Amino acid sequence: MSIKVILVDDQNLVRQGLQSLLALAPEVDVVALAANGNEALEQVAEYVPDVVLMDIRMPECDGIQAVTKLQQRYPGIPVLMLTTFDDHTSIMAAIKAGAKGYLLKDVSLETLVAAIECLHQGGTWLEPTLTHRIVEGLQSGSKSGTEELTEPLTDKELAVLRLLAAGLSNQEIAECLFKSTGTVKNQVSTILAKLGVSDRTRAVLKAIELGLLSASDNR
Numbered sequence: 001m002s003i004k005v006i007l008v009d010d011q012n013l014v015r016q017g018l019q020s021l022l023a024l025a026p027e028v029d030v031v032a033l034a035a036n037g038n039e040a041l042e043q044v045a046e047y048v049p050d051v052v053l054m055d056i057r058m059p060e061c062d063g064i065q066a067v068t069k070l071q072q073r074y075p076g077i078p079v080l081m082l083t084t085f086d087d088h089t090s091i092m093a094a095i096k097a098g099a100k101g102y103l104l105k106d107v108s109l110e111t112l113v114a115a116i117e118c119l120h121q122g123g124t125w126l127e128p129t130l131t132h133r134i135v136e137g138l139q140s141g142s143k144s145g146t147e148e149l150t151e152p153l154t155d156k157e158l159a160v161l162r163l164l165a166a167g168l169s170n171q172e173i174a175e176c177l178f179k180s181t182g183t184v185k186n187q188v189s190t191i192l193a194k195l196g197v198s199d200r201t202r203a204v205l206k207a208i209e210l211g212l213l214s215a216s217d218n219r
Contacts, residue, residue: 002029003120004049008040008066009082010058014105018053018082025113037066044074050120052079054099056090064093071098078119082107095201101125118169124201126167149210151194158212160187165204165213 005028009015015033022028031047034040037054038061044052052070056063067079081094081102091102100119103112104127115125153161163173174184192198195206207213 004031006032006049006052008034009055037061056083067097067099103127124199128167
């Protein structure tokens with residue numbers, strides 16, 4: 001059964017391009033298109049998609065506002081942000097609003113489909129290049145490292161966290177660290193608990209804010 005997707009972007013050419021691209025993937029079924037956040041809310045109510053692909057910068061109701069409203073009304077529908085810009089502030093705002101991942105619009109079909117499938121299965125998807133930009137942006141400010149964890153992360157947990165920031169799955173992390181997938185899954189759960197977050201994306205962002213990740217961790 002195909003994954004039902006709604007595409008949200010204010011540029012008609014981009015919407016049509018993404019729709020044509022995804023038409024090549026039998027795993028995905030684009031059920032509706034929307035030009036802004038308000039239209040997206042209407043389409044989601046009508047079609048109840050499995051995943052929403054959302055632009056960040058749009059008129060009337062931008063991607064961040066739309067994600068916030070979608071999370072309030074349909075918390076079970078994951079949103080994948082698609083952006084042309086590597087503005088770390090906007091990306092972080094979208095993730096904090098409830099988006100489960102983010103990608104650049106020049107992504108390959110294979111990666112885009114993989115991200116959609118990942119979100120549909122309850123996971124999160126991090127674009128390593130954008131994560132690196134977020135790290136650099138936060139490190140140029142003065143807030144990183146000002147907060148401390150009640151229970152610090154161990155060296156092994158930090159190693160897992162760095163691989164999370166690079167966008168690796170639990171299986172890939174297990175292969176890199178020569179551990180079982182079950183062990184990595186347990187460590188990820190512990191990391192989320194210690195950071196006080198609910199998913200991998202927020203874990204990386206929280207770690208960046210705390211100064212636990214450096215820019216080199218995402219290269």
